[in-house]
Amino acid sequence: MPRTIAIVEDEPAIRDNYAELFSRQGYQVQSYANRLEAEAGFGKGLPDLAILDIGLDDEFDGGFELCRALRAMSPTLPIIFLTARDGDLDTVSGLRLGADDYLTKAISLPHLTARVAALFRRVDALRESVQQADNDLITAGELQLDMDRLTATWQESPLELTVTELWLVHALVRHPGHVKSRNQLMEAASVYVDAATITSHIRRIRNKFRLLDTDFDAIEAVYGAGYRWND
Amino acid sequence: MKHKFRHSLRFKLLTISLSLLVIPWAGYRFIQDMESILRQSQDDTLMSSAALLAGRLQPEAFPAVSVPVTGSRHPRPDVYVHLLSHQPQLDGYGEDWGRLRASGTDYRLQGGPGFLLLMGAWGDHYYLLLEVDDPVRNYFQGAEVVAAQGDHLLLAFTDQEQHLRQYLIAPRAPGRVAARAIGGAGDLLQPEQRIQGYWQEIAGGYSVELRIPKQLVGNKLALSQYDKESGLHQATSDMTQLNRMGNLVGRSVRLQTLLRQANIPDSRIWLTDINGHVLAGHGRLPMELTATTGSAGTPWFVHRLFSLILRQQVKDSPPVITNDSNMSADHLSAALAGGPSVSYHRPPDKDSLVVSALYPVNQGGDIKGILVVEQSTAAILSLQNQALQRLLTITLAVMSVIGLVLLGYASLLTRRIRQLVHQVEQAVTSDGRIIGQFARSDKPDELGELGRGFSRVLSRLAGYNEYLEQMASRLAHELRTPIAVVKTSLENALEVGDGSSAKYLDRALEGTSRLDQLVTQLTEATRLEQSLDQIAKYPVDLGQLLRVNLELLSSAYPEERFELVAENGHTWVVAAPELVTQALENLIRNALDFRVPDSVISIELAETPDHALVSVCNQGPMLPDGLDPFKSMVSVRREKSATPHLGLGLYLVRLIAQFHQGQASAANRIDGSGVCVTLGLAKQCADLTRHSGT
Numbered sequence: 001m002p003r004t005i006a007i008v009e010d011e012p013a014i015r016d017n018y019a020e021l022f023s024r025q026g027y028q029v030q031s032y033a034n035r036l037e038a039e040a041g042f043g044k045g046l047p048d049l050a051i052l053d054i055g056l057d058d059e060f061d062g063g064f065e066l067c068r069a070l071r072a073m074s075p076t077l078p079i080i081f082l083t084a085r086d087g088d089l090d091t092v093s094g095l096r097l098g099a100d101d102y103l104t105k106a107i108s109l110p111h112l113t114a115r116v117a118a119l120f121r122r123v124d125a126l127r128e129s130v131q132q133a134d135n136d137l138i139t140a141g142e143l144q145l146d147m148d149r150l151t152a153t154w155q156e157s158p159l160e161l162t163v164t165e166l167w168l169v170h171a172l173v174r175h176p177g178h179v180k181s182r183n184q185l186m187e188a189a190s191v192y193v194d195a196a197t198i199t200s201h202i203r204r205i206r207n208k209f210r211l212l213d214t215d216f217d218a219i220e221a222v223y224g225a226g227y228r229w230n231d
Numbered sequence: 232m233k234h235k236f237r238h239s240l241r242f243k244l245l246t247i248s249l250s251l252l253v254i255p256w257a258g259y260r261f262i263q264d265m266e267s268i269l270r271q272s273q274d275d276t277l278m279s280s281a282a283l284l285a286g287r288l289q290p291e292a293f294p295a296v297s298v299p300v301t302g303s304r305h306p307r308p309d310v311y312v313h314l315l316s317h318q319p320q321l322d323g324y325g326e327d328w329g330r331l332r333a334s335g336t337d338y339r340l341q342g343g344p345g346f347l348l349l350m351g352a353w354g355d356h357y358y359l360l361l362e363v364d365d366p367v368r369n370y371f372q373g374a375e376v377v378a379a380q381g382d383h384l385l386l387a388f389t390d391q392e393q394h395l396r397q398y399l400i401a402p403r404a405p406g407r408v409a410a411r412a413i414g415g416a417g418d419l420l421q422p423e424q425r426i427q428g429y430w431q432e433i434a435g436g437y438s439v440e441l442r443i444p445k446q447l448v449g450n451k452l453a454l455s456q457y458d459k460e461s462g463l464h465q466a467t468s469d470m471t472q473l474n475r476m477g478n479l480v481g482r483s484v485r486l487q488t489l490l491r492q493a494n495i496p497d498s499r500i501w502l503t504d505i506n507g508h509v510l511a512g513h514g515r516l517p518m519e520l521t522a523t524t525g526s527a528g529t530p531w532f533v534h535r536l537f538s539l540i541l542r543q544q545v546k547d548s549p550p551v552i553t554n555d556s557n558m559s560a561d562h563l564s565a566a567l568a569g570g571p572s573v574s575y576h577r578p579p580d581k582d583s584l585v586v587s588a589l590y591p592v593n594q595g596g597d598i599k600g601i602l603v604v605e606q607s608t609a610a611i612l613s614l615q616n617q618a619l620q621r622l623l624t625i626t627l628a629v630m631s632v633i634g635l636v637l638l639g640y641a642s643l644l645t646r647r648i649r650q651l652v653h654q655v656e657q658a659v660t661s662d663g664r665i666i667g668q669f670a671r672s673d674k675p676d677e678l679g680e681l682g683r684g685f686s687r688v689l690s691r692l693a694g695y696n697e698y699l700e701q702m703a704s705r706l707a708h709e710l711r712t713p714i715a716v717v718k719t720s721l722e723n724a725l726e727v728g729d730g731s732s733a734k735y736l737d738r739a740l741e742g743t744s745r746l747d748q749l750v751t752q753l754t755e756a757t758r759l760e761q762s763l764d765q766i767a768k769y770p771v772d773l774g775q776l777l778r779v780n781l782e783l784l785s786s787a788y789p790e791e792r793f794e795l796v797a798e799n800g801h802t803w804v805v806a807a808p809e810l811v812t813q814a815l816e817n818l819i820r821n822a823l824d825f826r827v828p829d830s831v832i833s834i835e836l837a838e839t840p841d842h843a844l845v846s847v848c849n850q851g852p853m854l855p856d857g858l859d860p861f862k863s864m865v866s867v868r869r870e871k872s873a874t875p876h877l878g879l880g881l882y883l884v885r886l887i888a889q890f891h892q893g894q895a896s897a898a899n900r901i902d903g904s905g906v907c908v909t910l911g912l913a914k915q916c917a918d919l920t921r922h923s924g925t
């Protein structure tokens with residue numbers, strides 16, 4: 001059965017472009033122009049993945065409201081926030097809405113497609129109860145990364161990282177002790193933002209680690225030029 | 232900024248306040264005017280007192296005197312009788328006459344015989360003293376006395392009954408002499424026993440003393456002297472004609488009594504005849520000035536000042552009369568001419584003047600005598616001195632106080648103005664961005680108004696700047712959506728297309744991605760400006776930072792060559808490392824765009840006592856003159872480069888430099904091979920109060 005992707009975006013051209021992209025790839029697409037329409041639609045039936053624009057019509061935080069509503073209806077549904085403003089990412093993560101990823105509209109379509117595919121992969125992997133022996137597991141200290149399922153654990157406890165954050169950590173952990181510049185990290189995570197955004201991503205990642213372990217200091221900022229993973 | 236004092240407002244105020252000096256000058260002029268008014272008033276009062284007194288004098292009380300005739304052989308016919316203070320010793324010598332000898336009347340001719348005559352009264356006798364010039368003394372010899380045979384004296388006077396008596400004094404030798412009366416026919420009679428005399432030789436002549444009882448003498452007397460050697464006579468007046476003989480003139484008791492009745496305070500009064508002989512005198516002048524010398528409190532230079540001011544007037548006055556018996560003709564000349572007059576005299580060693588009012592006493596058109604009333608101006612002078620002193624003290628005090636107050640207030644004002652200038656300058660950075668609040672002053676005066684005006688202007692400007700800045704970010708935000716539309720549409724077109732228009736779609740996509748980067752740069756700049764407040768600074772080893780960055784650069788740009796020129800020690804600065812890295816990245820990107828291919832880009836670290844300087848140098852074209860590459864939107868590129876740019880990179884570098892209390896600068900290399908762009912960071916930060924974040 002094809003998966004359903006819901007797109008909530010008030011700019012019709014963008015909405016239609018995304019919708020046609022995903023249709024071509026074989027997904028079912030539900031597109032909504034504003035929050036009320038989307039809530040009505042979700043009420044009738046939940047999608048398998050939702051892509052939300054933050055600024056919807058006249059509502060400045062319409063996207064947040066929608067996310068909360070959606071999360072209330074399904075705790076595991078993958079939600080991707082799409083925003084035009086880089087600065088919104090901070091706000092979004094601060095609200096701890098439980099979205100799975102935050103992307104800017106500057107992302108290219110192939111990258112967006114890859115993101116969506118990765119998220120679906122994760123959902124599937126979580127549903128499967130059988131651990132496969134040849135998982136792409138990376139261990140670094142007390143961290144364990146499963147790059148197939150796109151999950152992470154720290155000290156055996158699961159880490160709630162978005163896909164972007166996961167790829168960032170992965171980039172760091174692949175060469176522990178090596179300094180990765182912010183540009184390098186950007187490339188690895190397929191995000192093309194300014195340096196300050198990387199800084200805030202890293203900050204959010206650290207905070208998530210610290211929720212599990214208050215002594216976490218494995219990610220070290222090196223003179224603002226880059227970061228490295230210390231075991 | 233330190234201005235020279237002479238350009239400052241305080242100096243100008245002080246100079247203007249010097250105009251206050253007009254006040255003591257005006258006061259001084261006023262005092263001078265007052266003084267002359269007072270003097271005038273004193274003169275007038277004195278004159279009217281003199282007039283009053285002269286009116287009370289009965290002209291009949293004046294003795295008869297000879298009227299001086301100009302050109303006559305006997306210019307001084309009258310003989311003045313002094314009041315002697317002691318009885319002279321009748322010995323022919325005049326030393327015992329004392330001070331009085333100086334008052335003798337001079338009867339000397341030019342080149343001829345002459346004598347000095349002094350006549351005085353003591354008790355019941357008149358005494359005469361003659362000092363005669365006669366180098367060759369010829370005494371009489373023989374029993375008979377023939378007048379022309381020797382030096383002799385002739386004495387003539389009227390007696391109480393107005394009869395003329397004549398006597399011859401012809402010595403045979405020095406010593407006692409006799410006066411032989413001369414009869415009506417010219418014959419020599421017996422000596423008059425009552426007249427006694429002594430004849431003595433002195434240097435240059437001889438000296439004769441005579442004593443005559445008062446009851447013998449009337450009111451006319453004349454004396455003559457004959458010198459045998461030259462054959463010349465010298466006489467006091469006509470010896471034979473009564474109406475031409477000289478009068479005896481002396482102090483009059485009656486007149487003295489009248490004078491004593493005069494009631495003119497602090498005055499000295501004389502009464503003289505028309506020849507200047509003093510007929511009566513009364514009173515003394517108080518010579519001390521009060522309150523000038525007595526003010527011990529005033530410093531010495533005040534006294535000097537006074538004497539400078541006052542001596543001017545006193546200097547050119549003739550000296551005061553000291554002669555008790557005689558007044559000089561020029562002293563009386565004005566009065567003799569008929570009118571009352573006032574003259575001024577200077578007492579010795581005193582600062583005051585003596586005012587003389589001369590009033591002729593008339594009887595029927597003839598002047599009988601002259602009344603001289605003298606007063607000292609000491610009282611006025613001391614008044615003037617006191618006033619001047621007060622004036623000086625008060626004006627000095629007032630001027631100092633006013634001067635100080637003005638200076639103080641001017642200092643206050645200049646301090647406020649300087650504060651205002653400082654505040655205004657602090658509120659704006661050197662490139663015109665408004666960074667500070669401007670505290671509003673609440674003083675109601677013009678300076679406060681100025682401050683409030685500045686505050687309003689600055690806040691308006693700040694608002695406008697904010698609006699402009701926000702416009703940039705709003706614009707960027709607005710642009711993203713249409714760019715996203717274009718991009719997504721193009722990407723879709725690429726996917727569904729048949730490939731024939733793929734390359735056009737690719738070019739279009741490339742264009743949109745450049746657009747995207749531009750928008751990112753724009754928002755990056757704005758966000759940096761806005762976020763600068765929240766970024767914390769802490770001590771960072773700049774050398775280590777550069778080394779780490781060098782590593783990363785080498786891996787990011789493997790085809791390029793970088794080198795680091797720095798000492799291996801530690802260079803500590805207080806900085807936000809992510810900003811320094813970002814600035815470095817911008818500088819590297821700038822260098823990469825400009826550099827000659829295959830040349831080395833060098834990163835250099837240098838130090839001054841207060842700053843650390845990071846320079847990125849590349850070989851390539853030099854900077855044009857007058858260009859400020861740090862201004863945003865300034866971009867001078869020879870060739871098109873791969874990355875699009877708005878010229879914001881260096882602008883960000885300057886922002887970051889300013890954030891670190893340093894400066895960004897660009898200069899051509901000394902050898903002309905390229906350009907070095909330098910980021911300066913302060914080693915110490917004034918406001919290290921925030922703790923480090925991240």
